[in-house]
Amino acid sequence: MPQAIPNTVGPPSLAIDMVSKTFAGQRALSGVSLAVGSGEIHALVGQNGSGKSTLVKILAGYHLADPGGSIKVAGTELDASGSRRLRGQIGFVHQDLALIPTLGAVDNIAIGRGYVQDRLGSISWRREASSCRRLLAEMGHDIDVDRPVGLLSPVERTCVAIARALAELSGDARVLVLDEPTASLPKAEVVRLFAVVRTLAANGAGILYISHHLDEVLDLASRVTVLRDGQVAHAGDVAGLTHDDLVRYILGRSPAEIAAKQQTELGQPVLKASHVRGGARATRFSLTVRAGEIVGVAGIDGSGREDVCPLLAGAETPDEGAITVAGRALRLGAPHDALGRGLAYVPANRHRDGLVMSHTVRENITLPALGSLVTWTGLRLSAERADAGRWANRVHLSPPGTEAPVDRLSGGNQQKVVLAKALRTGPKVLALDEPTQAVDVGAAAEIMQLVVDSAAHGCAVVLASLDSELLATYCQRVLVLRRGRVATELRGDDVTSERIAEECLRAEPASRGAAR
């Protein structure tokens, strides 16, 4: 792992001093101070609800801070509690990038800032294009600036979003806030994005980097500020910190000792998938999972890892193969049949596949199994409410209300709803695709605890994830996929995060490069 570049930290580009924010009597932030020097990559971490997003929204000028604090960019005070907009002083890149996919980089950048016009008012395309190319070249990327950004690689798109943020800055000081920029990036691309971020910092930008991925923080940032309950729980250099240290600062306690992989005896085989082939990469795999067992599926993006759970659950239709749950064959490509036979699925894309975002928590939780709530007069709405409430408690939804639309919930809570929805069907098999993706540390631990509990009660679990740490922590066995095939299976003492990562990245003999 490359070490964080030891930066010569200049005068603070961004200085936040004693900023507080109160919502309806509740302190969301109290007296937070933070300074980002020119050329510094400063990480901001914390659980959902720690005040992280409130701080970002204050910087973005979306919320007004309580009177008393100050925010300075390059020594100039910004009136955070008054009316002056912070826009133009700090550049933002949000995780969804907010680019228009059908337009090229030139248009995407110019739309925010306004087009360069000549005296007659027509757009000077040549100057637009060259300024755009200059910005992108600074990040070490030579991108066709007229190509629709939807056709660019994820990292190139992120570069365009960064270039747009830079182009919107009016002052000389470059302060960038990168909010979960890697959330939708494959691992291989993350490394390339890091190179971009380091280049920007080396050129003097002050960068506030927000991420749930503590590995990224340790790898990339030179300093870190940890928020907990609206206060700075820790601030300091990254050098010398370990992953566990960070988790401890974030949670305010030692990471709960995760019960060593349960050595409970495994039951009968519940899930059998034989010679399944399908998905965009024509992935092939066979798989048997016993009751109580948690089997990991590892692999880089494009390895076929992402096809396994959708094929099992019928979200994608296998071209061939057979899947049985407790001895009974599933109709391939029929999610209702999989669910009816006891295979519940937690999809990787919870916004698109996991939840009906405009519906309430209750309606989402009960949707897959309404049958138990129906009498001859129809749905018993009070019983439904009670049932949903029980599940909201069981998965530690906070707040535990069931009548709010899920699109108002935080990411962690949304994922808990997805899990509640799956568990409520009383599954014999759980197919989990990235269950802790873009979820804060605390919620991730709670989610995995629920998974471990269901396994202990005899559920067979398939856990597909990019996160080798997660797999190493929870799985008894891990299948590693490469180039659409199960390349190897790790068992026992081989199930370590290092071994998994190593196997994922091992070059196939005579392969033409691992990742696409």
Next chain:
Amino acid sequence: MTTPGPDLSTPEGSSAAMSATQTSAGPGAASDPDGPGHPGTLARLAQHVHFRNISAIYLWIILFAIFAIWTPGDFLAIGTWRTMADQEAVTTIVSLGLVISLSAGLFDLSAGLTLGASNATVAWAVVNAHMGIVPAVALGLATGICIGLVNSFLVIELGISSFIATLATSSVLTAYVTWITANQQIEISIPIFNTLATYSIGGISWTFWVMIVVGIVIWYVLRYRPVGRHLYATGGSPDAARLAGVRTSRVTFGALMASSVIAALAGAILAMRVEIGSPTIGPPYLIPAFTAAFLGSTQFGRGRFNVWGTVIAVYALATGTTGLNLVGGPFWLPDLFDGVALALAVGLSASSAGSQLRARMRRFGRRGGEPAQPSTD
């Protein structure tokens, strides 16, 4: 026209203010009234009767008050209300059919001509084929079934967007209606039809009671049957619904069939009620029916297409147009009124209802009715 102006121009009027209310819902979620806490009965009542929640009822009350003062003699006459209940019943029935298809995320643009086709078929069957009323009405409903089957085939099997598929069906139906009526009005002069044309129950035309029964059935199904949830879930997110075990193809099929059969029922009722079959009778029902369904969806706070919101919307708008007629407004005024009322009512319901509707409209723009294969990215 002083009608809707002053009362509809609440502070949320401008679109800028609207998006602000909408986005600020996020961080405020902790103190959200939807939360688990039990707000006082009064507070909850205040929520329920808030303008945003039931704007159409307020619109109705305001219109009623205006015309009751303006032209009390005509407007408050019981006959005016009987006529209105009767005339709007057919529109409402079509609109209720649309509530079903729209809930599943489908546009049935063929509803107007389905009504027309059924109407023409019934008239043709009685007059030209000398059938009795029962087989004639059955034939009219069968027309609706056929149209529903064609729409479903186009949308589910061929994967055409419902918007386009039903537009195509509409054009074909125009041809059918013109052909079967020989492009002329077919007048039905048969005793039983004469009786039905004026038959009323409790002083109100029987068509109104049919509408109420259809409304109760659809309301019950949408609210108390799992299939109602399946409809809304399919409309809300077809991918998520499918993965939650909802058989979205079946739901789509059922929704398209229901909306066609109900429009056909409306067409048959119209034949009995006005004693004619006409090639031009259907299309004018389409826009008012959609207007009412959309206006109805902004009522009761959830942003969902629903039965009673739609019924109220139809009659609130009808009160306006009836009143305008009574005070001798120009003949183009009612259409103008309908359009302006829809835009204002949907725009001003700046709660999640309005934003959900807007979100749904964006989705309609993007995809076809049927999520045949989830895209893999």
